[in-house]
Amino acid sequence: MRTALVIGTGLIGTSAALALAGRGVHVHLVDHDPAQAETAAALGAGTDRAPEGPVDLAIVAVPPAHVAATLAEAIRGGAARGYLDVASVKGGPRRELEALGVDLTTYLGTHPMAGRERSGPLAATADLFEGRPWVLTPTRDTDTEVLNLALELIALCRAVPVVMDADAHDRAVALVSHTPQLVSSMVAARLQDADETAVRLCGQGIRDVTRIAASDPRMWIDILSANPGPVADVLAAVAADLDGTVRALRALDSGDDGRREDGAAGIADVLRRGNAGRTRVPGKHGSAPTVYETVTVLIGDQPGELARIFADAGRAGVNIEDVRIEHAAGQQAGHIQLMIEPTAVPSLIDTLQERGWSLRQ
Numbered sequence: 001m002r003t004a005l006v007i008g009t010g011l012i013g014t015s016a017a018l019a020l021a022g023r024g025v026h027v028h029l030v031d032h033d034p035a036q037a038e039t040a041a042a043l044g045a046g047t048d049r050a051p052e053g054p055v056d057l058a059i060v061a062v063p064p065a066h067v068a069a070t071l072a073e074a075i076r077g078g079a080a081r082g083y084l085d086v087a088s089v090k091g092g093p094r095r096e097l098e099a100l101g102v103d104l105t106t107y108l109g110t111h112p113m114a115g116r117e118r119s120g121p122l123a124a125t126a127d128l129f130e131g132r133p134w135v136l137t138p139t140r141d142t143d144t145e146v147l148n149l150a151l152e153l154i155a156l157c158r159a160v161p162v163v164m165d166a167d168a169h170d171r172a173v174a175l176v177s178h179t180p181q182l183v184s185s186m187v188a189a190r191l192q193d194a195d196e197t198a199v200r201l202c203g204q205g206i207r208d209v210t211r212i213a214a215s216d217p218r219m220w221i222d223i224l225s226a227n228p229g230p231v232a233d234v235l236a237a238v239a240a241d242l243d244g245t246v247r248a249l250r251a252l253d254s255g256d257d258g259r260r261e262d263g264a265a266g267i268a269d270v271l272r273r274g275n276a277g278r279t280r281v282p283g284k285h286g287s288a289p290t291v292y293e294t295v296t297v298l299i300g301d302q303p304g305e306l307a308r309i310f311a312d313a314g315r316a317g318v319n320i321e322d323v324r325i326e327h328a329a330g331q332q333a334g335h336i337q338l339m340i341e342p343t344a345v346p347s348l349i350d351t352l353q354e355r356g357w358s359l360r361q
């Protein structure tokens with residue numbers, strides 16, 4: 001692929017453009033808000049000048065409700081040899097395109113399973129898709145050329161291609177993406193009017209559960225409107241668990257020993273099923289889940305602390321698999337949690353203690 005056109009230069013469009021531009025593809029950037037395309041160009045994602053002729057691949061990265069109309073216009077205008085979209089839902093946009101009577105042989109519906117709770121080009125990064133699944137939904141009519149262009153895009157973004165049927169994709173993301181978004185929003189919504197004395201105690205648990213509650217509601221209204229049935233099915237199952245859990249907690253709160261025992265069994269059941277589900281979440285880069293050990297270290301809120309601790313971990317020969325930072329309320333310090341292979345724990349602890357770091361249990 002030598003040339004590409006990205007239509008919609010927000011988080012996803014600009015991230016793909018940055019990856020392509022960084023690997024030598026000439027990328028043109030278009031957005032219905034020209035300031036967004038200008039920002040993406042200033043970040044090094046390509047040029048905001050229109051291409052002079054058809055490009056190799058057009059990537060449509062606009063909100064789901066605008067995907068079909070944007071694609072139809074690009075296909076009818078002959079903007080590219082192949083066209084794909086990256087929307088979070090696949091069945092609806094394809095049916096809308098079919099209804100518009102567009103020739104769909106050069107079109108492929110795709111969905112990278114990577115993103116962030118922030119929107120716009122300034123949130124984009126060239127490595128957003130690295131190691132992440134990128135779903136392709138070809139049909140019998142899809143041209144081999146557009147399939148090959150999509151595979152090249154995915155390889156250039158260092159993602160992992162996964163081929164699926166569009167409706168099966170929508171049912172899968174209802175479970176692993178769309179319902180989690182709603183549940184995160186509902187937990188975060190409890191905080192809206194909560195007392196400040198409670199909110200200032202927020203620790204890592206609630207940060208983990210509510211990160212995606214900061215996502216753009218307009219985008220999610222679009223996504224959920226295009227996948228309401230499958231999401232309602234999963235949410236109904238969650239609601240049944242919620243009902244059972246409330247009943248178990250009420251029983252635990254009663255004065256009757258038998259009811260309390262039943263309540264404890266109900267709570268244990270949901271927690272154990274949660275453990276079992278969590279072990280099925282793939283690890284970094286889509287590999288089999290790995291259980292890491294966490295080493296927690298106190299860090300000061302001053303320049304260079306993170307660089308210093310990473311350098312000391314490097315000195316211990318330890319690969320940091322994941323990292324989290326928790327800032328202590330009202331203090332010039334915080335905790336950094338370093339997730340590492342269990343066998344590396346003794347050597348990391350020894351080195352960090354030698355280098356004067358304060359470790360926490």
Ligand SMILES: NC(=O)c1ccc[n+]([C@@H]2O[C@H](COP(=O)([O-])OP(=O)(O)OC[C@H]3O[C@@H](n4cnc5c(N)ncnc54)[C@H](O)[C@@H]3O)[C@@H](O)[C@H]2O)c1
Nearest residue numbers: 008010011012031032061062063064087088115116119120
């Ligand atoms: N945010 C995520 O985590 C994520 C992950 C994977 C896929 N997606 C999908 O990627 C697409 C883009 O999402 P995003 O997070 O980058 O959103 P975003 O809000 O960051 O960017 C969308 C961009 O599209 C532009 N736009 C809107 N309508 C347009 C039109 N008709 N023509 C041209 N430009 C238009 C907007 O000005 C904006 O710059 C969506 O379809 C979304 O479902 C999002």
Ligand SMILES: O=C(O)C(=O)C[C@]1(C(=O)O)C=C[C@@H](O)C=C1
Nearest residue numbers: 088112113114115116117177212
């Ligand atoms: O990590 C996040 O912030 C995301 O919400 C990303 C996420 C997801 O659910 O995994 C959200 C929607 C997209 O369609 C794909 C990815």
